[in-house]
Amino acid sequence: MATMARSFLQAISTEETAPPLRVVQIEGLVVLKIIKHCKEFAPTLVTGQLLGLDVGSVLEVTNCFPFPVRDGDEEIEADGANYQLEMMRCLREVNVDNNTVGWYQSTILGSYQTVELIETFMNYQESIKRCVCIIYDPSKADQGVLALKAVKLSDSFMELYRNGNFTGEKLREKNFSWMDIFEEIPIKVSNSALISAFMTELETDTPVSQGDYDRLRSSTTPFLENNMDFLIKCMDDLSMEQQKFQFYYRNLSRQQAQQQAWLQKRRAENMARRAAGEEALPEEDPSNPIFKPIPEPSRLEGFLITNQVSNFCSQINGVAGQNFSRLYLTEALHEN
Amino acid sequence: MAVSSEHTVLQFAAPSGVAESAAAVLSARVHPLVIFNICDCFVRRPDQAERVIGTLLGSVLPDGTVDIRNSYAVPHNESTEQVALDIDYHHNMLASHLKVNPKEVIVGWYSTGVGVTGGSALIHDFYSREVPNPIHLTVDTGFSNGEGTIKAYVSVNLSLGDQQLAAQFQEIPLDLRMVEAERVGFDLLKNTAVDKLPSDLEGMELTMERLIALINDVYKYVDNVEGRTSADNKIGRCIADAVASLPKFPPQAFDKLVNDSLQDQLLLLYLSSITRTQLSLAEKLNTAAQLL
Secondary structure (H helix, E strand, C coil): CHHHHHHHHHHHHHCCCCCCCCEEEEEHHHHHHHHHHHHHHCCCCCEEEEEEEEECCEEEEEEEEECCCCCCCCCHHHHHHHHHHHHHHHHHHCCCCCCEEEEEEECCCCCCCCHHHHHHHHHHHHHCCCCEEEEECHHHHHHCCCCEEEEEECHHHHHHHHHCCCCHHHHHHHCCCHHHCEEEECEEEECCHHHHHHHHHHCCCCCCCHHHHHHHCCCCHHHHHHHHHHHHHHHHHHHHHHHHHHHHHHHHHHHHHHHHHHHHHHHHHHHHHHHHCCCCCCCCCCCCHHHCCCCCCCCHHHHHHHHHHHHHHHHHHHHHHHHHHHHHHHHHHHHC | CCCCCCCCCCEECCCCCCHHHHHCCCCEEECHHHHHHHHHHHHCCCCCCCCCEEEEEEEECCCCCEEEEEEEEECEEECCCCEEECHHHHHHHHHHHHHHCCCCEEEEEEEECCCCCHHHHHHHHHHHHHCCCCEEEEECCCCCCCCCCEEEEEEEEEEECCEEEEEEEEEECEEECCCHHHHHHHHHHHCCEECCCCCHHHHHHHHHHHHHHHHHHHHHHHHHHHHCCCCCHHHHHHHHHHHHCCCCCCHHHHHHHHHHHHHHHHHHHHHHHHHHHHHHHHHHHHHHCCCC
């Protein structure tokens, strides 16, 4: 008994060091469910819960269920929790994995980096060791692309967030840039053999699929317009954030100049006093308002916006690249 | 619930007041998600159960076809004489699903395995108390005929004169449909494992390869028609239509069009690169700024 107990304890203690998450393995069922749910409610953004297993460096997602859309906030809090418990209990009875491994959400044009996402992540991280967020973009489905991404916060960012400060000092120490906030994890899709047998039979291999038609369609202007629109708005936000910084720095330098001036005056006074034989006044005066430290604005918003802008840029790049190929294709076809 | 084997005439009851709902169920449409759900539940069933039973959710379209969009399994106990279904579970799950999507209501039930058994009739009876005309879907997960058959049935009442005798399961045409977004992911879903989701450019490459293959096939066919194979007029007409559908532009206008679009795309590309550079510059400036 003693040996068993010891090995049990050993097992528990060695579980602390979990291998880093390398890949997220999703079942086809989950992909279809997410697509269906997000598409039905587009353009409203919807969320849902992911269930699965955490195995070594692979996070397996085997099932999911959607969350009802919240209209008002007060009464639905308890309702939402009840709904979740009810669903998990029912799914348990049919032998579905009951482990929450994360959540999914839909997004518009890929602008998912918000403070709410980070907060939800922190909430989940407290109860689950490893969780992931799957982002699905239903607007890209018109172009024949399956826009599914698995995102998680990087560990260094989580530590910073917990300590709650984002000043320039700390960030420079850790050499932390806006690219380090989110980590994207590659997705692998797996299916049970039964399902793939069914699918291959029900939908025979045609040489061309609908996805191909969608990809070859060359009218991507609305998508690009929306992207540019969002990009411009984000740049505005970014410039506002930067103005905040400029303001802060200007105030700080003004305050420092004031402090210096006051200090000079004090020193002059003190010299005069010493010459007159009186006591010297202290060189500091905490009650004076010019000594009050000005709080440095947090850079978190700036980083998030930067992330969004970069996302938009990559999307534009991707679509422009596709358009190039399409245009050259039409040119070649026309020549013949 | 035995079907009588007398030689009197069995007639299908024309339900008097409810003619629209009964006669209007002409066919059913199934989304692949439902099949996936059923297969998944079948794989996860408890060991002693031979088949899986569950509820189908969806809606009835105005032209009478039933659109089956979602499903969930219901635990049940089955023995030779009786079938017991966990009704509370069924209602709980229904309530939960309705919270998310109130438009998806019960339209029927499914079971795995081939054919309709006696127990199925009882279950169908239960479901017909919930919904006026439920659809019964059977999914053959055992691949008994060498293929996985999916069939849908509606129950029709057989009556002899005034007396109700039995219910017959009548097959209705079934249609497997997919929404466009689902189609995109569909190529992925056919294999047992895909290592990574294809990115945009890779998808483009794949599409273009397929297009080239198609064009090559057509070319070979046309070549063969000249010598070897006989000409099929329909195919010839299709090819002629396809070739004629290229819009007729004078070359300069077409070149101008293409060049303009190219320039637009280049402009966008430059803009996004500039934005990127700006971002990295701004970041360096922001974090590197220090005050004395």
